[in-house]
Amino acid sequence: MYEFYDREITYSLGAEQASGVKTVLSGSFSLSSVFTVSELAMATIVAAAKELAALVGKTTVSVDRFATELWCSSTIRPEGWALPNPWDPVAGNYRTADGWIRLHTNVPAHLAAALRVLGTKPERSQVAAATLAWSGRELEQAVNDAGGVAAHMVGLSEWAAHPQGEAVAAEPLISWSPHHATSTRLPSFQGNLCGLRVLDLTRVLAGPVATRFLAGFGAEVLRIDPPDWAEDGLEPEVTIGKRCAGLDLRNPEDRDRFEMLLAQAHVLVHGYRPGALDGLGYDAMRRRQINPSLVDVSLSAYGWTGPWHTRRGFDSVLQVKTGLAQEAMHRTGANCPVALPVQVLDHGTGYLMAAAVLRALRLLVTDGKPRSARLSLARTAQLLIEGGVRDTIIKPTHNTHITCLPETTHWGPARRIDFPVKLDCEGPRWRYQAAPFRSAQAYWPDDVNRIGIPGRSKP
Template sequence: MPPQSTTTISAPVAASMLAEIWGALDGPQAALSGVRLEGGGALPSVFAVSDLAQASVAAAGLAVAELAASGGALPALACDRRLASMWFSSSLRGQGWAPPPLWDSVAGDYRSADGWIRLHTNAPHHRAAALQVLGLDVQQASREQVAEAVARWNAGELETAIVGNQGCAAEMRSQSQWAGHPQGQAVAAEPLVAHRAFDAGWRRTVPADPVRPLAGVRVLDLTRVLAGPTATRFLAAFGAEVLRIDPASWNEPGVVPEMTLGKRCAHLDLRQPEGRSALEQLLAQADVLVHGYRSQALEDLGLGAARRRQLNPALVDVALDAYGWSGPWAGRRGFDSLVQMSSGIADAGMRLLGRDKPTPLPVQALDHATGYLMAASALRGLARRQQAGQGCEYRLSLARTGQLLAAHLPQGAEPAFAAEQAGDVDAAEENTVWGPARRLRAPLSITGIPMRWDLPASPLRSAPAQWR
């Protein structure tokens, strides 16, 4: 059972989740008493999605408060349940414009000969991988053609074929099937947040600016949709200098305006010696690295964990994987929607709500929650570096966050949140290259430490690959 919290709260499930998260981060348990988890209501789901939203955002906020306190009294912290849940969907409100659609035209759930399967085709190479297996035209195939082709396959066989072709797909499994699957068993045995520390000889420092506790902290961002960018967006909100690196081939137009808030975005070709050399220089000067490449990718580039520690012993190294760090699927390509299918979340929603098709969570909750846990990990690592002179390594996965959600059942039905109102959106205007925008109000309130961003969202590859 997770440790019990003394948090002032009207939602005990969120309190239990927060205590478990904070314990997984080795946070001082006494700090929980200063957290207020405010508000009622919930997103519609058979899972405790709003509890997860509130708990994960609060955990990241608590890590900010601890770092800012630098051993002294922690500032008071409150997390708004409704706003935290809304941030799990979208924070951006374009004024007279909207980002492109989030999903590729053939991405989604399809009925197979023996069940259901989800195809993730947002990236062009992932779309090509799936449609090649189905024998369809990569550019011109319609949803109807994909549905007809998928219906001729058993879901598990199609999943294997697409993954084997370097694509992304997931058969819908039940929670019991996942519990008996070798990968489900491996994930169940992993900690929520795996971490270890290394002596770095770091000299104790205190935040230079108590109002912006991450001012002067350099965060190198090697992540893509959505968990990693959520983490680095959060760190930018408290003053961190975030530099995101992408290759020339990558784009995610539907989420760039949402996720690049507060960051500068640059380009490096890591396949070339000069690109790797430039990244090594950035790493040597970074305080935090947040990366979501598949587990072997950086190793294959000569930038594995040992090399990163050699370059920067004091680095706080935070890594994300989709399906976990052990087991037969360790390193498998994956996204939130696929993990929900694999792990039984979509099946449970379908059965418990009496639906006739997969019923996932109302938001990409595994992505967003894991992102806030990654941010909390980075902050705990910075605190540990201050306190003990150590560099740290943290590992998290979407699948393990899914297990946290599944283990904390909601306590009875809660009313749906009220519809968005004008007062939910901050009055400040964000001047982006796409047009003016506004953001939801911050879901966190930390006494004396505002959650705000110094830079508007910006396009990928729009800044030089160097620290300011």
């Protein structure tokens, strides 16, 4: 099935292939699922690696299967300190009067919306009792209308027949739009991505996976978060190699700063819901006015067309809504929704975003045309569904060797699983240690050095 995914991804990236790049695969898969999760993860990270190699002049890409699976989960092992639980206590699956519903409550505003609809306190027992009084579809609609995130579980066929499922299936895996630029202003890309400026406006988890990949191989990634955004337990995972600053795009001074950053960036990666940046005054036309040569890669949850294209969503929610959780529940004989063994919708889409960035840069070097690319979690879920379903394969536990490297983080010492990708036998080199959001200045580093800006960015 890896070959199927590789073929579909190659087609989505465009007719030109990363010719001349040799791929060497090692190790073995260990995950068990009714879907070909490991093969999809492998195909997406290989695609990103091959695009990178073709851009920077490397000839061989080596990828470890087992490490790829591990990098679709938690990669850091703290020493003498602990990671907070990334999940809010209320988040999870609940029975309804006619099935199951998934509530995603990690964001305080989303938790508050669900509790307002249900009329309960943030306690699982109370939430569980309240959801039983609702039909799944009605509760899903009510929570989403209130500004929360919920998904009533359906099967594969029901999702395929739904107007949103039909819309997603009709969309390309990567939707491309070429533009005309006045200049390219690109670095030389001699062996790595040094000099490439990537402005990162993404949240959990696909977008940060994309920019983490780019940062590991030399890109200068600057992540921008609003004043109150938090991702408990995930900062050490998603910030390695990056600088993280804070801006409030409703503040005039911060808007000026953001526009300066955008004008000087080579790449913008963003994961706001469709229309959200437009509402802040930064629609696609405005972004290109600020920076005509920008490579612009964006992500949505439910796709870019259809009645739900502006709906909020996350990997775990899309698993329930697209039929993946119900199919796994049915085939395994479980009595509740069954999640994928890793969040491959997030991680797979993240590596596809990185591949899209790198392909766009390769083409920009060739023809001078910057490109925009759009991807979605739902469309990646569709690709996984198209890969087919199988009976659960329980693979034996094995002692696959994995290397963990020592690392210094803001929170203390740790060890991190060695990255699965090597280019000509060289892995990533993380320029910055993992650190909290809003811990750096909202400037490109060479600007800070040149004009001597003191202090930190605004909280």
